[in-house]
Amino acid sequence: MECVFGIDIGGTNIKIGKFYGDELAESRRIKTDKSDVGANILGDVARVVREMRGGDEIAGIGIGVPGPVVGGVVLGAQNLGWKEFNVEEELGKFFPGVVIRVLNDANAAAVGEWAYGSGAGFSSFILMTLGTGIGGGLIVDNELVEGASGSTGEIGHIRVGYHNDRLCTCGLYDCIEQYASATGVVITANRLRVGRETILNEIEVTAKNIFDHAKLGDEVCLEVVNHMVEKLASALAAITNTVNPEVIVLGGGVSKAGKFLLDRVEKRFRELAFFSVRNTKFALAEMGNAAGMYGCAYEARKKICKLKDSALN
Ligand SMILES: [Zn+2]
Structure with missing residues (x-):
């Protein structure tokens, strides 16, 4: 089946959810490794996403980060040790061809609460x-x-x-x-x-x-x-x-x-x-703590639809 991931990166924990459509199928929580100015974070995320993927195809990944985001680039996330960092490009290296949507974590929570809460x-x-x-x-x-x-x-x-x-x-x-x-x-x-x-x-x-x-x-x-x-x-x-x-x-x-x-x-x-x-x-x-995961998955699906629409036009 086709799935989408919603990932909420916090200063303490990372929450990773696997969705079929609007339905959360499975979620995991891992510790945020802030050593080496957060250099291992995306690698840790990619490893868990691959485990959770099973036999499914990943259509998109939405990822929320604690900092201002413009066009897939976080301008700085002090909580993680990140300075300006192109999350879309770096996460994309682990998942070629997969649509990646990066957004601010609080914005992601707002989307989750608005869409489902x-x-x-x-x-x-x-x-x-x-x-x-x-x-x-x-x-x-x-x-x-x-x-x-x-x-x-x-x-x-x-x-x-x-x-x-x-x-x-x-x-x-x-x-x-x-x-x-x-x-x-x-x-x-x-x-x-x-x-x-x-x-x-x-x-x-x-x-x-x-x-x-x-x-x-x-x-x-x-x-x-x-x-x-x-x-x-x-x-x-x-x-x-x-x-x-x-x-x-x-x-x-x-x-x-x-x-x-x-x-x-x-x-x-x-x-x-x-x-x-x-x-x-x-x-x-x-929605409590899950709002961010839901919002990230929602925005990833929205981006997939927009890309399909623009490909048709
Ligand atoms: Zn202030």
Whole structure:
């Protein structure tokens, strides 16, 4: 049979899925080997893909990498040790004749969530993933928007403060990532808990603990959540005024706080957004860690169809 692979390369793990059409037939997870500036990564991927292939023909491979991508070239992926690197060409050397589609990992997750998760049925959609950092992706008119320098989904680096207070990993200050990610809420909590009566002075300060105890009524935890919601809703209002999507989906580890977080973000968003975008829908992501694999396979199939169409015309 004909199959397509969806591969999600992360800083810790690589997830490899084999698909027949929309169906995930088999998936594997391997450790990301970051030694020698990530020189072994594509070789490791190729070995596992060949094992998983069995007797099937590989029609296409979609691969998500943690960095901005333009025309199959990643402009840099610090998490892997990669500088500018032509992933399409290098992976193609292992699989001559196979269609290869390279995309940013957060964009891939957005496609997966849009095609198979809580974005299904909408033609325009934004995913914001709240994890250790913040990433995202944008779909307009049923197409992934990647941008002139592959940076459409870099919504974690929207500036939401004006005092150069929190230095971001990107080198800029006061990016929303430093306020509304798991890392960001911990920074806020460690500032607000000083000299106050709060459970946070007795337990480990983690995003999960902050949200769990905010739900139980700890005042400092609630303040931390409100502070995060204010930044998040402001950024989402700005994005929505520009893009005007049908639905905003929140994903990533922090979104496990669930409706408690979603309802607060939605309420504040409605107060801050321009009147004509106030009814934008909100939802929680459904695909979890598999979204990237699904999105990569989907985009690989889409590229195969486009190439067939253009060959016919
Ligand atoms: Zn930043």
